[in-house]
Amino acid sequence: MKGVVLAGGLGTRLLPLTRVTNKHLLPVYDKPMIFYPIKTLVDAGVTDIMLVTGGNNAGEFLRLLGNGEDFGLKELHYTYQKGEGGIAQALALCEHFVGGDKVVVILGDNFIQGTIRKAVDDFERQPEGAKIFLKEVPNPQEFGVAELDGEKVINIVEKPVNPVTNLAVIGIYMYDNHVFEICKTLKPSKRGELEITDVNNAYIQRGNMTFEVLPGWWADCGSFEALIRSNLLVARENGVQA
Numbered sequence: 304m305k306g307v308v309l310a311g312g313l314g315t316r317l318l319p320l321t322r323v324t325n326k327h328l329l330p331v332y333d334k335p336m337i338f339y340p341i342k343t344l345v346d347a348g349v350t351d352i353m354l355v356t357g358g359n360n361a362g363e364f365l366r367l368l369g370n371g372e373d374f375g376l377k378e379l380h381y382t383y384q385k386g387e388g389g390i391a392q393a394l395a396l397c398e399h400f401v402g403g404d405k406v407v408v409i410l411g412d413n414f415i416q417g418t419i420r421k422a423v424d425d426f427e428r429q430p431e432g433a434k435i436f437l438k439e440v441p442n443p444q445e446f447g448v449a450e451l452d453g454e455k456v457i458n459i460v461e462k463p464v465n466p467v468t469n470l471a472v473i474g475i476y477m478y479d480n481h482v483f484e485i486c487k488t489l490k491p492s493k494r495g496e497l498e499i500t501d502v503n504n505a506y507i508q509r510g511n512m513t514f515e516v517l518p519g520w521w522a523d524c525g526s527f528e529a530l531i532r533s534n535l536l537v538a539r540e541n542g543v544q545a
């Protein structure tokens with residue numbers, strides 16, 4: 304299983320914090336944001352990792368992370384995304400790196416409590432398709448939202464005005480090797496990006512999407528509120544009375 308960490312984009316929702324640095328280098332409690340998703344992969348046994356970054360501060364990732372020594376890695380792979388083409392465009396840049404393997408993709412601004420090791424092991428055994436994680440949230444209109452029929456996800460809507468459930472699709476995705484041919488079929492969305500939600504809906508249509516509801520907390524850093532919430536959750540996890 305290969306791992307991909309997505310840390311591109313221009314972080315415009317967090318201006319002016321992101322005027323002189325990349326969003327994923329901002330602090331979350333006592334570490335730069337990007338440390339947490341890399342650790343989530345390594346803790347799940349995924350150690351062959353490519354980081355996709357972009358913007359004006361891409362070189363800082365190399366200075367910060369080097370060959371991944373902080374995570375016990377011998378090497379870390381890097382690639383560069385020009386502009387803001389979306390999550391699926393960033394993932395498509397990793398086609399040669401992933402080769403014939405499966406891949407677990409994590410957004411560089413997503414934090415979870417606990418480990419995804421069991422889900423990764425389950426997906427290793429899943430013959431084909433994809434696997435996503437869902438989490439009940441109070442503000443589903445800010446995320447991709449899953450519609451379920453019994454034990455199946457039947458549709459995902461990106462940032463719906465009127466969400467049909469409160470189940471957000473969190474930013475950790477597992478795919479088989481068909482993901483790259485799916486990425487090639489995508490058209491830009493209204494925000495001009497290739498959407499990961501369109502990739503996930505393609506798997507749903509193929510009938511081989513599985514999911515898990517994440518047990519612990521989950522946070523992302525898409526807004527100022529989400530960023531402060533992530534800081535507080537991670538600090539409290541480390542025993543800080545915040």
Ligand code: G1P
Nearest residue numbers: 446447471472473474500523525
């Ligand atoms: C992205 C995805 C969305 C997902 C979210 C999780 O949103 O498009 O489906 O729920 O990450 O963090 P974005 O941050 O690109 O707006």
